[in-house]
Amino acid sequence: MNKRTTNNKNGTVFVTQKNGIVKVMFSGNIAELDGGEVVAEIRKYSAKGAEQILLDTEKLGSWDSSVLLVVFEAVKSAKENNIECDISNLPENMQQLVHLALAVNRKPTRAGDGSYDVFETLGRITIDTVQKVTKVLAFIGDSFSAIGRFFAGRSITRSIDFYAALSDCGPKALGIISLISFLVGLILAFVGAVQLREFGAQIYVASLVTIGMCRIMGAIMVGIIMAGRTGSAYAATIGTMQVNEELDALQTMGLSRMDFLVLPRLLALVLAMPILTMLADFMGMLGGAFVGVFMLDIPYQEYWRFAVRAFKIGNFLVGIFHGICFGFIIALCGCYQGLNCGRNADSVGVATTKSVVSAVVYMIVATGIITVICQELGI
């Protein structure tokens, strides 16, 4: 005869096997029982040709789901191995719960179930990718044709939506943009100063900061802030409209989502970005001057003279151009992710994250492309 005992705080479970009869005996008050071994034991015996499983709960006091689990597994393994298992002696409520748990209503199936082989998976991925790319290109095309409609005066864009978007990505963003660019200018100056001081050339901090901010850093900082602040808000707002079926309502009313949702946001951001970039350039230079004047003891006029000398209108315009491109990228990424959001709350979070990540990635890609082009053109 085999015997195994598992002790719980105030109770015990015995599993014994004798003449083909597996007996599971519960006694005492059992709570939070770790029944893994007991269940393994029961399964082992029933697979080895036991004829009956006996569940004895006569001495069982209080119990919780962990006991129920052992009972449930015992009944299940009895069923699987076609052996007898009588549950009519269990406490009545436990019997009911076992019945509930065993009642199979429906075979669980869901979209995408089924096994695929390598080729099928590969094919699927290819088709999905092609569809996705087509969708993105169609979206970009649609947005430009919406812009065309707008300037031809045939758009249903509401001016009130445009002003709301503009006030959100313009005036309300000034504070954070000013602060961050001031700090970035400060950091640039500091990092530069340490190196330049070695050659006694700390005055060139002024040139470094001016060129750095105007050419690229101002636009990049504004881009990243606006992707996190405004692009994500676009995705979340439009995504929530999907969840609330507002997008369906728009479509069934025959109102273009492009005109109604995308265009006001896109135009507002593209208009605001160059202005914010200019502000960032200026604040960054101010941050550099702060370090130069107060920490490196460069006279203010001297600093300013070097800064102005380093300022090139070409650099400045390249920065602004970056800003405009980033405006398109952020607005399109935000709106695209929002419009393609799923239908539950979870997917709004996913869409928001995707909008920021994709916007940042495409901004970096765009910067690379613009830099190469400028190199070729000699700007």
Add this chain to the structure above:
Amino acid sequence: MSEQVQINVENLTIGYGDFVLLKDADYQVNKGDIFIIMGGSGCGKSSMLRVLTGLVKPKKGKVIIGDTDITSASDSEIQQIREKSGILYQSGALFSSMTLAENIALPLQQYTDYSEKTIKELAGLKLSLVGLAGFDDFYPSEISGGMKKRAGLARALALDPEIVYFDEPSAGLDPISSKNLDDLIIELNRSLGTTIVVVTHELSSIFSIGNNSIFLDGAKKQITARGNPRELLKNPPNREVYEFLTRGGGNQYAEK
């Protein structure tokens, strides 16, 4: 009474990707009917509505509204049909950045040549039809769930539609608001002759407003019953329908 078919669904199969929700559905909705599409949660009722309104293409089959098959119609043809139909979504789907009056004005501005002043007055009229007189300048966030549904209904009625679709009108409403909405549906049907298609699993609504119905069985992926819901209760064609209409009184069915 001669019955005119308004919506004719033939051989319809709907699903997403490889996943089939419903196979080979056939049914007709007559003009002036209050037609109920019932079935358990997740059996594809909302998806059916999206197919009927042309938002989602079915995998197979035809949906003929009037005499246009919307599964193969051009965008402009679908648009013409949509002008003649109104939809009340499960959550109301009001645009949260606009007042109630602006929400209702939107389809009017899009499809009619009324002056702004007339549009404003019409919006006010539609709001009073659904019992929201004077709420013109409220935003959706300022009113209760039941009121949102009523406002959504006002917007659905803006263009005097021939068909109005409802997705679970009583979901999330207390019994009184839900009863009031049912009464409103019946009144609209009587006074305007509007054909009404209601997706619901609310038994009290089904029995009090429906005069024709289909039952979608989510497990069998088929329509397993059709007809007047009160008749179906008297003569249930199968166990699932009986259980559904009696809130799960399945044991009695076996004895019947």
